[in-house]
Amino acid sequence: MRILKATYGSSDHALDVTERLQGLVKNGHLFLTVSNSLFSDPCPGRFKTLRFAFDLPGGNQFYFHEVEEHRIVLAPTVGTKLAPESSAAARYLDLLKQCLTRMIFHDLDPSVDPAQREEGHDWPKEGETMVGLRRLDNVQQCIEDILRSKVPGDLLEAGVWRGGTTILMRAALEAYGDRGRRVWVADSFEGVPKPNAALYPMDQHDALWTFQELAIPLEQVARNFARYGLLDDRVRFLKGWFKDTLPHAPIAQLAVLRLDGDLYESTMDVLRPLYPKLSAGGYAIIDDYKLIPQVRQAVDEYRGEQGITEPLQDVDWNAVYWQRAR
Numbered sequence: 001m002r003i004l005k006a007t008y009g010s011s012d013h014a015l016d017v018t019e020r021l022q023g024l025v026k027n028g029h030l031f032l033t034v035s036n037s038l039f040s041d042p043c044p045g046r047f048k049t050l051r052f053a054f055d056l057p058g059g060n061q062f063y064f065h066e067v068e069e070h071r072i073v074l075a076p077t078v079g080t081k082l083a084p085e086s087s088a089a090a091r092y093l094d095l096l097k098q099c100l101t102r103m104i105f106h107d108l109d110p111s112v113d114p115a116q117r118e119e120g121h122d123w124p125k126e127g128e129t130m131v132g133l134r135r136l137d138n139v140q141q142c143i144e145d146i147l148r149s150k151v152p153g154d155l156l157e158a159g160v161w162r163g164g165t166t167i168l169m170r171a172a173l174e175a176y177g178d179r180g181r182r183v184w185v186a187d188s189f190e191g192v193p194k195p196n197a198a199l200y201p202m203d204q205h206d207a208l209w210t211f212q213e214l215a216i217p218l219e220q221v222a223r224n225f226a227r228y229g230l231l232d233d234r235v236r237f238l239k240g241w242f243k244d245t246l247p248h249a250p251i252a253q254l255a256v257l258r259l260d261g262d263l264y265e266s267t268m269d270v271l272r273p274l275y276p277k278l279s280a281g282g283y284a285i286i287d288d289y290k291l292i293p294q295v296r297q298a299v300d301e302y303r304g305e306q307g308i309t310e311p312l313q314d315v316d317w318n319a320v321y322w323q324r325a326r
């Protein structure tokens, strides 16, 4: 076995570890326990991925969190020996992300620029999500971590548009055999609210409420779930303005809370009722934190008010997340 290329790190900061990994191949076998002691840590505290290609047929990639160790054994006689279910799950979720973003047939559709779509820079004509691959990877990694660490609670996105990110959430539960958690799909299904300038002056010039393309009816989002065979009673729709639906939503506990509501109001109206329900070890993910100043202001104010000091981690050029410590 020969290691052709290996990298270790996060999406925006990875080390080339080809030589290090090749040095671990003994008699054509690679026995590997992945942990931070194996390579130097390129980005402490963040999710890291070891990706490598080798000269057996095929290739593979492994996701892990730095506090955990996963034993991987590759041997030429048996090909890739990864727990079959995790390999199939990872492949299913990769394929799904390609479908949700419509990256999959980009060579057949000149309107798709894969580089833009990967980073979630454009609003897809047909895809079920606009957040791009990097942010979908982050959602998947957070879910994988809460499942591994058995952090209790459901998954929720507030601001779902065509539903793609929540479809990935439901798929990840299915892929990893979770039998109880629910996915909450919260949206007006009528687009972004008109700014309430009296209460939230920072939103007053926002024009997103005029964008009809952000108003996706619930029935269409439900059809999108059904298209992937993922519409069932563990998918719960919360229809209405966040300020009306979320304070009384029958949610006991959350393990992943993702915000994508674009306004100060739409961010505060989610954090206030729902952050207290986020379990220790769970993840808060904030889309547009780096793009929309009102979103950033709401998050910074809320964190300040509540004394939240867990560091913000970058997802990509746009989003951030943090893991709740207590």
Ligand SMILES: C[S@@+](CC[C@H](N)C(=O)[O-])C[C@H]1O[C@@H](n2cnc3c(N)ncnc32)[C@H](O)[C@@H]1O
Pocket: 128, 129, 130, 131, 157, 158, 159, 160, 161, 162, 163, 164, 165, 166, 186, 187, 188, 189, 190, 191, 192, 193, 214, 215, 216, 240, 241, 242, 243, 260, 261, 262, 263, 265, 266, 269
């Ligand atoms: C940018 S889109 C979300 C994109 C989505 N996360 C994805 O994966 O493509 C913003 C969504 O937030 C919803 N929204 C914004 N503010 C809201 C509010 N206060 N109450 C309910 N829905 C809201 C809009 O209807 C819209 O669907």
